[in-house]
Amino acid sequence: MAYDFDLYVIGAGSGGVRAARFAAGFGAKVAVAESRYLGGTCVNVGCVPKKLLVYGAHFAEDFEQSRGFGWSLDEADFDWATLIANKDHEINRLNGIYRNLLVNSGVTLHEGHAKLLDPHTVEVNGQRFTAKTILVATGGWPQIPEIPGREHAISSNEAFFLKALPKRVLVVGGGYIAVEFAGIFHGLGAETTLLYRGELFLRGFDGSVRKHLQEELTRRGMDLQFNADIERIDKQADGSLNVTLKDGRQLQADCVFYATGRRPMLDNLGLENTRVTFDNKGFVEVDELYQTAEPSILAIGDVIGRVQLTPVALAEGMAVARRLFKPEQYRPVDYNLIPTAVFSLPNIGTVGLTEEQAREAGHEVQLFESRFRPMKLTLTECQERTLMKLVVDARTDKVLGCHMVGPEAGEIVQGLAIALKAGATKRDFDETVGVHPTAAEEFVTMRTPVAG
Numbered sequence: 434m435a436y437d438f439d440l441y442v443i444g445a446g447s448g449g450v451r452a453a454r455f456a457a458g459f460g461a462k463v464a465v466a467e468s469r470y471l472g473g474t475c476v477n478v479g480c481v482p483k484k485l486l487v488y489g490a491h492f493a494e495d496f497e498q499s500r501g502f503g504w505s506l507d508e509a510d511f512d513w514a515t516l517i518a519n520k521d522h523e524i525n526r527l528n529g530i531y532r533n534l535l536v537n538s539g540v541t542l543h544e545g546h547a548k549l550l551d552p553h554t555v556e557v558n559g560q561r562f563t564a565k566t567i568l569v570a571t572g573g574w575p576q577i578p579e580i581p582g583r584e585h586a587i588s589s590n591e592a593f594f595l596k597a598l599p600k601r602v603l604v605v606g607g608g609y610i611a612v613e614f615a616g617i618f619h620g621l622g623a624e625t626t627l628l629y630r631g632e633l634f635l636r637g638f639d640g641s642v643r644k645h646l647q648e649e650l651t652r653r654g655m656d657l658q659f660n661a662d663i664e665r666i667d668k669q670a671d672g673s674l675n676v677t678l679k680d681g682r683q684l685q686a687d688c689v690f691y692a693t694g695r696r697p698m699l700d701n702l703g704l705e706n707t708r709v710t711f712d713n714k715g716f717v718e719v720d721e722l723y724q725t726a727e728p729s730i731l732a733i734g735d736v737i738g739r740v741q742l743t744p745v746a747l748a749e750g751m752a753v754a755r756r757l758f759k760p761e762q763y764r765p766v767d768y769n770l771i772p773t774a775v776f777s778l779p780n781i782g783t784v785g786l787t788e789e790q791a792r793e794a795g796h797e798v799q800l801f802e803s804r805f806r807p808m809k810l811t812l813t814e815c816q817e818r819t820l821m822k823l824v825v826d827a828r829t830d831k832v833l834g835c836h837m838v839g840p841e842a843g844e845i846v847q848g849l850a851i852a853l854k855a856g857a858t859k860r861d862f863d864e865t866v867g868v869h870p871t872a873a874e875e876f877v878t879m880r881t882p883v884a885g
């Protein structure tokens with residue numbers, strides 16, 4: 434049967450754009466449908482605008498610390514509307530770049546909501562298109578629990594477009610998005626509480642990292658409330674929010690921000706017209722080739738709920754494009770040693786196994802840990818400490834994990850990830866000459882193991 438397209442991609446986010454562009458570059462006839470914004474979550478309501486807001490928040494401490502270096506500034510004044518307008522302008526520019534990337538690589542762009550009518554047919558804006566293969570790359574969506582008053586709460590989608598910086602913000606959640614936004618609001622001057630129902634935030638990160646960040650955020654004056662959850666939210670006559678916790682306590686806020694997880698975006702996608710199956714959390718089930726239970730339908734990125742990060746969606750998109758249209762270049766995605774950062778203030782950077790994961794995997798673990806006050810702070814009042822930690826296999830000397838809390842941790846860990854990927858041992862770290870004076874050199878000068 435002749436199809437309109439070789440590949441029809443639903444969703445022009447990180448994974449979809451990558452797959453579409455490269456498939457077209459390999460000579461395939463490709464279309465992509467996008468219902469909301471080109472570039473998807475990352476560009477519009479994720480990584481990019483978030484990092485811009487983190488930069489914005491960071492200036493507060495820069496101004497403060499500059500005094501130790503002889504600078505005197507009048508009272509710093511922050512204008513939220515300017516930050517948001519400039520951020521929007523930059524995102525518009527990026528949207529244009531994504532449009533050009535697609536169009537210039539020969540991809541047909543359909544701007545509208547796509548719905549599957551059958552395993553080979555998609556409907557967009559009332560028009561039907563057929564394709565040999567359909568790639569579902571529809572991403573995820575924030576989830577706010579069904580509590581009374583949930584309509585008064587916002588998610589990350591709305592936070593990027595708030596008209597004004599709220600005076601008192603209650604951030605709910607213990608994942609990286611909650612921690613990052615708490616840092617943004619706090620850094621920009623809002624009274625910020627981070628509320629999480631578990632013992633300690635950032636489950637899955639190294640225990641030392643989690644504790645260190647807890648201490649640093651507390652030292653900065655952020656209100657951390659663990660083992661706490663919201664029962665209901667009531668709007669007051671003055672527009673403020675009265676939040677009742679499950680333990681009966683009441684908190685007052687001007688904004689309640691939920692970052693308690695993301696669901697796959699499957700709304701009105703028509704997957705019921707196919708044999709596609711779902712896992713117990715509702716994510717699309719795929720095999721190692723991103724093949725769903727329906728032979729003509731593949732899925733990648735956040736919608737499969739594997740590792741919900743942009744570089745992973747990009748790698749999956751690339752793998753699909755190559756496997757379908759350039760099989761001689763196909764390489765499976767390697768999910769080991771994916772480095773990540775949390776752009777909290779201070780940042781977290783991490784790659785490889787945590788101490789807890791290494792022990793659980795049966796490694797005889799040797800730990801190296803350093804906590805120090807960075808040189809940049811020595812002329813300032815700021816008492817912030819940086820943490821660096823190496824998790825090493827005592828038998829093989831292989832470095833299993835690198836973890837850091839401190840300025841530019843994400844930047845530093847990217848380089849270390851290459852070393853770990855290449856199988857670096859602790860001896861390789863020791864024999865590497867440091868860059869002096871930097872904080873990063875501490876990673877190659879930790880000599881004495883700490884008691885684990």
Ligand SMILES: Cc1cc2nc3c(=O)[nH]c(=O)nc-3n(C[C@H](O)[C@H](O)[C@H](O)COP(=O)(O)OP(=O)(O)OC[C@H]3O[C@@H](n4cnc5c(N)ncnc54)[C@H](O)[C@@H]3O)c2cc1C
Binds near residue numbers: 746
């Ligand atoms: C606040 C926040 C911060 C983040 N920060 C980071 C970070 O710092 N680093 C990092 O690596 N990752 C980060 N992420 C995660 C990252 O954004 C995602 O992992 C990534 O965007 C997933 O790409 P994707 O292609 O799967 O989906 P998306 O990028 O979500 O793209 C899906 C696209 O599909 C479109 N779509 C959905 N349904 C349809 C339909 N039926 N028809 C047509 N179009 C449709 C959507 O409009 C969307 O544009 C962050 C996410 C959030 C929410």
